Amino acid sequence: MTAQITREKVKNLGDRKTEGRKPVGGKPELRGLTLPEISGIVAEMNEPAYRAGQIASWVYKKAAGSFDEMTNLSKSLRTELAGRASLNPLTLIRRSKSRHGPTTKYLFELQDGQKVETVLIGGSRRNTLCISTQVGCAIGCRFCASGLEGLVRNMTSAEIVDQVVQVNKQVMLSGDARPINNIVVMGMGEPLANYRPALRAVRIINADWGLGIGARKITLSTSGLVPKIYQLAEEKIQFELSVSLHAADDRTRTSIVPINRRYPLKQLMKACRHYTGATDRIITFEYVLLKGVNDRFQDAENLVKLLKKDKCKLNLIPYNPVQGLPYETPDEHRRTAFADALRAGGLQLTIRRERGRDIDAACGQLRLAESRRSG
């Protein structure tokens, strides 16, 4: 089924799918709790306050898979804690390493059997993890594997955070001494459609008592949910924001990013300018190059016109082909010509290298391949 952005889906991009989701077994999932919340549990158990830090450290930094691994807590305390909170790590069901580069893709199974994917992109200085925030996606961008089957459900904050915890564990087990130090929320799903769990998750990932990854090393990416961009501007956080632009005129953008019908470019740019003004943070615009769709000379001209007065960065991304979809990436010559036209117009840009094409390393592709394999 090709995802159409129906009225129903526009109304329900995700937020309502999480409200009221009960934690498994009625107990809160430890891996989605903040230090103050863990402190609350510790106080209820009449334990000294420092226990909260120990528990947070087991959960986030040491990736404990069970309460019994928390060896500096007494057996009776572990039993009591297990009565008040649960610990259900994601199950790793597939790991594929790219033959061409330092990219590894992980497919995780959630408690209800749903599958999500997480991609590790190693570098000399950075170990970047690309994390998912929803199972599927309601936005239905025409070129994207994640939106093909629509939105299944939102991920909880515990599930979002646990991707980092579990991959860190894998990295440590593999003997690589460098933990993940950069996060891009660019996996499956639209993070701002799962606003509160996604924000809670990145705050835990950022916190000293959590994963301790600096706010400037965490990037949220959105397809352009205008009201949520305004909301994000009020959060007073230092995370980076990327906006998936992909076209500089409404006709083209609506044809590939259907949310543009609801929030056209004029509104989107106004929201982005507000965000930059309110936070003093520079937005990065993402632009996936699709042959014959948005890589024409006219597109470059439109892009220059749209962005040249803004303090922003532009990131050109070669398209990673998705089986069954009619889009292709332009050849290198054409990509360079497009980039040159943008630079000549005064735009600052970077071109992302293609990584891990052999392991379907673009959002939603591994899950799609897996569901095709089993279906």
Ligand code: SAH
């Ligand atoms: N939903 C959010 C974040 C996840 S998608 C968003 O759209 O921004 C992260 C980025 O990957 C987006 O810029 C998206 O357009 C891009 N993308 C999706 N499918 C792709 C593919 N097959 N090849 C290259 N980039 C892709």
Ligand code: SF4
């Ligand atoms: Fe959803 Fe982003 Fe894919 Fe669009 S590109 S369908 S918003 S995950």
